[in-house]
Amino acid sequence: MxxxxxxxxxxxxxxxxxxxxxxxxxxxxxxxxxxxxxxxxxxxxxxxxxxxxxxxxxxxxxxxxxxxxxxxxxxxxxxxxxxxxxxLDEILRVLPYTVELTIASLVIGSLIGIPLGAWSALHRNQWIDYLTRVGSLLGLSFPAFVSAILLLIAFSIQLRWFPVISGGGRATFSEWALSLALPAINLGLIMAAYITRVTRSSMLGSLGEDYIRTARAKGVPMRVIVWRHAMRNALIPVVTVVGLYLGILIGNSVLTEIVFNRPGLGKLIVGALGQRDYTLLQGLMVIYTFVIVVVNLMTDLTYGLIDPRVKYQ
Amino acid sequence: MTAPATPAPVLDVWNLTTSFRIEGTWYPAVRGISFALAPNETLALVGESGCGKSMTALSILGLVPTANGRVEADGIMFEGRDLARLSDEEMREVRGNGISMIFQEPMTSLNPVLTIGFQVTEALIYHQNLSRAEAEREALALLDLVKIPSAKSRFREYPHQFSGGMRQRVMIAMALACRPKVILADEPTTALDVTIQAQILALLNELKAETGMSMIFITHNLGVVAALADRVAVMYAGDIVEIASVGELFARPTHPYTEALLRSIPRSDRDTAELHTIPGAVPPIHRMPKGCRFAARCPLAQDICRAMDPPLEPLDPESPHAVRCWVRGGHDLAALTEDANV
Structure with a gap:
């Protein structure tokens, strides 16, 4: 390996x-x-x-x-x-913001999307399933900047739970967490919509496999069948989508960064583009390419962790 | 000479019906079948694809998909309990413990991402309250029992590293793990090479003799039946059409369908190139004819066969040999026809 x-x-x-x-x-x-x-x-x-x-x-x-x-x-x-x-200094200054936002939204997206997708698959064609499918379709079709503004209005302006202009302050932990929360939720929900859909269809596939029937015939409890027998087989397509989406996310976070006034690679690249900052653009592209290569590599390595039939040579 | 006293059956199925919903209407795939399984007996369920033999096994274990399937029975008695009336959790405790099942496809019936050892260990952990280490020791003994060479070193390997025959041995080890009273074997050798088939059958026979368990053996291969079964139930379109001891059935096949099945075994010991077949096909579940379901393919069919469904009745009151046929079942056809016309 x-x-x-x-x-x-x-x-x-x-x-x-x-x-x-x-x-x-x-x-x-x-x-x-x-x-x-x-x-x-x-x-x-x-x-x-x-x-x-x-x-x-x-x-x-x-x-x-x-x-x-x-x-x-x-x-x-x-x-x-x-x-x-x-x-390099310009990029490294904003890179942590992008990385933390990406990871946070990946975690939120997986924590919501994977259980929801599994739940939906288990209740196929029941009202839970329909509700989940409509919800995830909504999440997919909602533009990130619209949801960002709605979140801002609801939680920052009405409820005042989060700062309106966070600016990515990171002096204390709570300041850091509060400024990260809304942008991460915004991108995380969209990611959850993707993950829910893939998990659902992929779980439907693996739940219909012969080895699930074998596990049931052995008297394995349903909870173990779902999470240990079916989910692990269903994860490969989920990892693929997460990998692809991470690549997209790094560029697509720009609107979220603008609405929440966060520094980040997305904002940096739009600024550089507007000002024809050739050198900065070049540097950013190198970073992007590198990130995509690393994400793809990590996706491939994850396949091997999930499925013992995957061989690296 | 008196007949030997029949021991109490381990599994007693009364009037089992399994139906499926197709476009809003329920159609029976298994139609009110009854049979009893004696201790240490092997009962073969024989019939063409789609005759309901696998469905019977899945119904006993409560594995029929509930989304569009339904199992009804007057009783599926096992160890004094009616399996048809157990809760999901009670049923889970029976599966793999009191009754276990071996499936047809060893290539797809094992989970590709879990180790062989884990998959055998699992049933022991959930049913026997063993610790992980104890369960693993027991699982290893089981893999040795089913004659997997160097089981210890292969314990942490995955199904794709095993051949078809070895995988089926693993399936058998899994099924045997909790010393079940009954094993339901659904065509366990169909997907295997002929030599491997013979090995697996010999193994099953050996284990059955050792453990004293009973077995329902589902197959369409009458050669296998002759080698393995004590009793045979021939199924057609969801019905048992004939049931008899294996010797009786081969010596005196009575139902025209059984006769046709026996005739269509390819023979290598006779100098003939002719292979007998049964013309036609099993009618689809949603378009079953009235009367006897085999009538359309039966060379002996009379008017009554197309009008009324024959009952499964013993050939004579004493005999365990029962047949579902108007013509061959010893019925008074003239009287019956008159009745039907009145």
Whole structure:
């Protein structure tokens, strides 16, 4: 399994190189001039020229490319074209916020989605099942920013349980937890909707298998049949969906971050895009690619933990 | 000479009916069958696919899906209790403990993500109040009993690391774990190679003799019946159409369906290329004909067969050999036809 992990990480290198090249090209194809964005409409041609030189945009494109690629591997990701701070510092400053939000919503989503999906499958075509299915459909079709605003109105403005503008304060534990709670619930509920649906259909499949009948014929209690015999077999599709959704979540959290005024990768990338901050965009893309590769690897390793028939070679 | 006293049956099924709902209407898949199983007896249930033989076993154990299935019986008596009237929890305690079941498909009947050891241990933990270590020791002894080579080293392996025959041995070990009084074996050898089949059958016979348990053996293979059974019940379309001791049935098959079944066994000891078949098929559950259900395929069918359902009656009052047939059952056809016309 260690060798498998090492090999998978090694295979990630060409992926990373390809993505970096594409990012490098793409950000430069996008119309707009960073110098212009930084200095504004009224800037003189002279000032623009000086700015471009300072940003290194006057140099030949291949030189910029080589410098970028070399930098990524030596830890020098360049300076943000807008703030002038090192790109890596900018990213690492917000990364913990994104990671904690992602993990918290994953936990909430699984804690709600897996039992609810199993429950729904056990009561197939009864009113519990219909209610759960309608609920999860609602969760899937609800835009994250709308639910975020509703949560904010209900729990922060009406009930005053949570701060309206959390800003991601983390001085004390309670401050940290309170500022994380609503955004995590918002994304967690959407995730729960996904997980409920997959768990339900996958549990329906495994509950109908012959080995469940065998377990019942042995006199195994229902609770053990559901959680030990059926659930473990039903988990593979759930893990797949969670893995895919985690990748999406890291980018999709931007609207939640804006509504709750939280720092995060999503907000950073939208800002960088608006300001044509090439270097920051490039750095962010590298991080995204890396995260996706790691999430996929973790998904594959989890398969092996669940199903002994999965072999790594 | 007097007939030997019949010992009290271990399992006594009275008027068992299992129905399924298809588009809002209930149709019986098993139609009011009754039989008794003596201690250490092997009763074979024989018949084509869909005749209700597996459903009978599942009904006894209460494993018929409740969403669209229903089991009714005047009694399924086991150890002084009526299984048809037990609560879910009481029934759970009987399953795998007093009565256990071996299934047809060893490839899919074991859980792929749990170890063999765990799956055998489980029944012991839930029924015998053994500690984990004791249960594992017992499970290991069971795997040895069913002759799994180097059971100890294979205890923590998973089903996919076992062959079909070995998996069926594991199934048998699981079924035997709590020393049940009755084993329901639902075509346990059908999915296996012929040589493995013989080994599994020999094993079952051996274990039956050792433990004194009774067995209901479900099969469509009459060769297996001859080798294993004490008594045979032939089922057709949810009914028992003939029941007799194995010797009697092979010597004097009476129901036209039994006769046709025996004729359609492929023989390698006779120089013929001809294979007898029974024309037609079992009528679907929701389109059962009136009268005798075999009439449409029966070479002996009379008018009465198509009009009235024959009862299962002994050939003569003393005989344990019973047949459900107007023509062969020793009925006075002329009188019956007259009655039917009145």
């Amino acid at each position: 260690l060798r498998f992990t090492a090999r998978r990480l090694l295979f990630a290198v060409p992926t990373l190189l390809a993505v970096m090249t594409m990012v490098f090209v793409l950000v430069r194809i996008v119309p707009g001039d960073p110098a212009q964005t930084i200095l504004g409409d009224q800037a003189s041609a002279e000032a623009l020229q000086i700015m471009r030189e300072r940003l290194g945009l006057d140099r030949p494109i291949w030189e910029q490319y080589l410098e970028f690629m070399g930098g990524v591997f030596t830890g020098d990701w360049g300076q943000s074209m807008v703030t002038g701070k090192p790109v």
